[in-house]
Amino acid sequence: MHRLTPKLALGAAAALLLAGCQPKAEQQYTGLDMQELMAHVVDPAADAFWAGSGYEITEAGERDLSPTTDEGWKVVEDGAATVAEAANLLILPGRPREPADEWTKYAKAMQARALEAKAAAERKDKQAVFETGAALYQSCVACHEKFVILPEEDREANTR
Numbered sequence: 068m069h070r071l072t073p074k075l076a077l078g079a080a081a082a083l084l085l086a087g088c089q090p091k092a093e094q095q096y097t098g099l100d101m102q103e104l105m106a107h108v109v110d111p112a113a114d115a116f117w118a119g120s121g122y123e124i125t126e127a128g129e130r131d132l133s134p135t136t137d138e139g140w141k142v143v144e145d146g147a148a149t150v151a152e153a154a155n156l157l158i159l160p161g162r163p164r165e166p167a168d169e170w171t172k173y174a175k176a177m178q179a180r181a182l183e184a185k186a187a188a189e190r191k192d193k194q195a196v197f198e199t200g201a202a203l204y205q206s207c208v209a210c211h212e213k214f215v216i217l218p219e220e221d222r223e224a225n226t227r
């Protein structure tokens with residue numbers, strides 16, 4: 068038996084209202100814009116990791132950039148950890164650029180590479196830090212190639 072009581076009607080109206088409001092609420096994003104998020108969160112964190120990775124060629128010869136203290140290793144690991152978590156910020160509602168499913172794929176790839184990088188730093192494995200650092204860099208470039216270096220007209224469609 069189907070009956071429409073006031074309570075049911077109200078409930079249905081509230082459900083509709085909620086359904087109608089939800090997508091809007093998801094768009095209410097108030098943090099940094101993408102350029103700032105990259106410049107002040109993602110990039111410095113990745114740099115902290117890369118700074119402790121590989122060798123520097125100087126006039127005096129090769130210099131190992133790997134940390135020499137526990138504190139130094141922690142800084143490198145912290146950088147990778149921050150990049151891994153920043154991937155979640157990239158996919159907060161309102162952030163992804165279109166096509167959003169591809170955006171999310173690149174963000175998740177960056178997260179996976181950052182977690183591998185973090186694990187390498189945790190093990191203080193110099194060679195793995197170097198290799199995971201290179202792979203992390205590739206994950207940045209992959210998204211930038213897809214979403215940043217765009218012809219002028221496409222850029223205008225992606226202005227967030």
Ligand code: HEC
Pocket residue numbers: 101102103105106109110113150157170171173174177203204206207208210211214215226227
């Ligand atoms: C999911 C896509 C995506 C990933 C992954 C990504 N970026 Fe970006 N990045 C962007 C976009 C989009 C911009 C352009 C933002 C703008 O100017 O509106 C950008 C811009 C930048 C900029 C320029 C900021 C400025 O001041 O103009 C830097 C630096 C940067 N990214 C670093 C990185 C690093 C380092 C990584 C990897 C650890 C990375 N990004 C991963 C999408 C991404």
